[in-house]
Amino acid sequence: MLNEKNETKKILTIQDISCYGQCSITVALPIISAFGIETAVLPSAVLSTHTSGFSGYTCRDLTEDLPAIREHWEKERIYFDAIYTGYIGSMKQLDYIKEIIDSRLKPEGLVFVDPAMADNGEFYPAFNQEFADKMGELCKVGDYILPNTTEACYLLHKTWKPNFSKEEMLDIANELSDFTKRYVILKGDTHKENKLGTIVLDKNNPSSTKIVYNDKIDYISHGTGDVFASAFVGSSMIGKSPSKSAEIAGEFTKKAIEETVGDPNHKYGVKFEKVIPKLYDLL
Ligand code: PXL
Numbered sequence: 605m606l607n608e609k610n611e612t613k614k615i616l617t618i619q620d621i622s623c624y625g626q627c628s629i630t631v632a633l634p635i636i637s638a639f640g641i642e643t644a645v646l647p648s649a650v651l652s653t654h655t656s657g658f659s660g661y662t663c664r665d666l667t668e669d670l671p672a673i674r675e676h677w678e679k680e681r682i683y684f685d686a687i688y689t690g691y692i693g694s695m696k697q698l699d700y701i702k703e704i705i706d707s708r709l710k711p712e713g714l715v716f717v718d719p720a721m722a723d724n725g726e727f728y729p730a731f732n733q734e735f736a737d738k739m740g741e742l743c744k745v746g747d748y749i750l751p752n753t754t755e756a757c758y759l760l761h762k763t764w765k766p767n768f769s770k771e772e773m774l775d776i777a778n779e780l781s782d783f784t785k786r787y788v789i790l791k792g793d794t795h796k797e798n799k800l801g802t803i804v805l806d807k808n809n810p811s812s813t814k815i816v817y818n819d820k821i822d823y824i825s826h827g828t829g830d831v832f833a834s835a836f837v838g839s840s841m842i843g844k845s846p847s848k849s850a851e852i853a854g855e856f857t858k859k860a861i862e863e864t865v866g867d868p869n870h871k872y873g874v875k876f877e878k879v880i881p882k883l884y885d886l887l
Contacts, residue, residue, distance in 0.1 A: 612640065612641070612642055613641045613642065613685040613686065613841045613842075614641070614642040614644065614683075614684050614685050615636060615641050615642070615643055615644070615684055615685060615686040615687070615688060615837065615841060616643075616644045616645070616646060616684040616686070616687045616688070616704075616708065617629060617632045617633070617636065617643060617644070617645055617646070617687075617688045617689070617690065617837075618645075618646040618648060618687065618688070618689045618690070618692070618701055618704070619632065619647075619648055619689065619690030619691045619692070619720070619830075620647060620648050620649040620650070620651055620654075620690075620691045620692075620693060621645075621647045621649070621650045621651070622651045622652075622653055622654040623650065623651065623652055623653065624652065624653045624872075625653045625654040625658070625826070625827070625872050625873055626826075626827045626872065626873025626874065626876070627654045627691075627826065627827040627830045627873060628654070628690055628691050628720075628830055629645050629647060631827060631830045631831055631834055631873075631876060632645075632688065632690065632830065632833075632834040632837075633645060634876075634877070634880065635831065635834035635835055635838055635856075635876065635880070636688075636834055636837055636838045636841075638838065638880045638883050639838030639839065639841065639842050639883070640842065641838060641841050641842070644682075644684065646670070646673060646704070647666055648665075648666060648667075648670075648691065648692050648693040648694075648697055649663055649664060649665050649666055649693035649694075650663070650664045650666065651663045651664075653872070654826065654827070654872070655728055655729045655730060656723075656728060656826050656872075657826060657871060657872055658872070663693075665693045665694055666693065667693060667694045667696050667697050667700065670697060670700040670701070670704065671700055671703070674700070674703060674704050674707060674708065677707075677708055678707060678708075682708065683708055683709070683710045683713075684708055684709055684710065684713060685710055685712075685713050685714070685841070686709075686713055686714040686715070686716065686837070686841055687704070687705055687708070687709055687713065687714075687715050687716070688715075688716040688717075688718070688833070688834075688837045689701055689715075689716070689717050689718065689742065690718045690720045690830060690833065691720040691721070691728075691830075692720075692721075692739070692742075693730075695734070695735060695738050698738050698739065698741065698742050701742060702741075702742065702745060705745060714747045714748070714840070714841075715745055715746045715747050715748070715785075716746060716747070716748045716749075716750065716833070716836075716837050716840070717742055717743050717745075717746035717748070717749045717750070717784075718749075718750045718751075718829065718830070718833040719736075719739045719740075719742070719743055719749065719750075719751050719755045719759065720755075720829060720830065720833075721735060721736060721739060721755060721758070722736075722752075722754040722755050722758055723752055723754050723755075723829065724754060724766075724824075725754055725764045725765075725766070726754065727758070733758065733761075736755075736758035736759060739759070740759045740783055743759065743783040743784060744782075744783055744784070744785070745785065746783075746784050746785060747784070747785050747786045747787065748784070748786065748787040748789055748836075748840070748846070749780065749783055749784045749787070749788055749789065750789045750791065750829075750832070750833045750836060751780070751790060751791070752790075752791045752792045752829055753768060753773075753776070753790070753791070753792040753793075756776050756780055756790055757776075759780065759783055760776065760779050760780065762776070766794075767794050767795065768793070768794075768795065769795055770793070770795045770796075770815070773790065773793045773795065773801070773803055773815075774803065774813065776790060777790045777803040777805045777813065778805065778810065780805070781805065781807040781810070784807065786806060786807060786808060787804070787805065787806055787807070787846050788803065788804075788805040788807070789802060789803070789804055789836065789846065789850060790802065790803040790805070791829065791832060793815060794820070796817060798819065798820050799817040799818065799819065799820050800817065800818050800819075800820040800854065800858075801815040801816065801817050802815070802816045802817075802818075802850040802853075802854055803815050804816060804846045804847045804850050806846065814847050816847050816850040816851045816854060817854075818851070818854035818855055818857075818858050819858060821858060821861045821862060821865065823861055823864070823865050824871075825861065825864055825870070825871055825872075825873065825874050826871065826872050826873055826874075827872070827873040827874055828857050828860070828861065828874055831853075831856065831857045831860050831874060831876045832853045832854065832856075832857045833853070835849075835852060835853035835856040835857065836849045836850060836852075836853035839852045839853060839887070842887075844887075852886050852887065855886050856876070856879055856883065856886060857874070857876075859878075859879045859882065860874040860875060860876040860878070860879050861874050863875040863876075863878040863879065
């Protein structure tokens with residue numbers, strides 16, 4: 605699949621490899637590639653599984669590999685059209701990632717930050733408020749940020765609750781304008797019955813703020829944020845608008861959940877692979 609100018613885009617994604625568990629790089633690489641985008645990876649850590657619902661997982665932190673990888677790419681003059689960050693292994697990495705963005709992103713390149721650190725009102729095991737505050741600094745170099753409501757509340761030091769009203773969601777999105785260079789893509793708006801909304805706010809044009817709705821499936825599973833973010837990044841990089849990308853990503857994620865519901869042994873992730881062949885129909 606080519607973008608409007610008929611050229612192949614090259615993107616770098618920085619997040620962990622959870623060897624088993626359908627999240628992070630093992631989700632981003634196939635989904636973004638399916639959009640026809642060359643996808644390079646920089647693993648922030650290698651874990652035997654992700655950290656939600658598994659116990660005793662191994663974790664090799666790759667923080668100190670990041671500067672050497674950047675230096676090699678500098679020598680090779682490797683540049684990217686976009687950098688997409690997800691689950692980050694350590695506070696120090698947040699500084700290294702900013703250096704990678706400064707050094708390896710093309711002048712017109714885009715930064716997508718998914719501050720993957722929390723869900724359902726709680727931090728994932730490795731994170732705390734200090735990390736969230738530093739993640740907020742990375743968000744500020746993002747052209748797009750893609751938090752869920754829990755992450756938004758930690759960024760803003762607000763109290764989370766399972767359901768916010770439409771007005772509260774719009775207020776949160778507005779407050780998040782301080783944490784992005786341009787777009788806020790706020791996931792998890794539940795105010796409308798049977799629908800899941802995504803708020804799309806452009807801080808250069810706040811009056812254009814939209815809520816994009818997809819049908820809601822009452823099913824909790826892991827990894828849906830990564831599936832959504834990857835499809836959003838892929839869609840944006842082939843030239844779709846932020847609201848169209850939110851619609852495509854929402855639909856792609858909904859279909860992945862539909863493929864997973866009813867399999868009691870598959871709570872650790874969603875079967876997004878089954879939706880990849882249907883991607884063209886969603887565009
Ligand atoms: O999907 C977010 C995620 C990514 N990577 C790891 C995780 C999680 C969420 O728990 O544990 C390692």
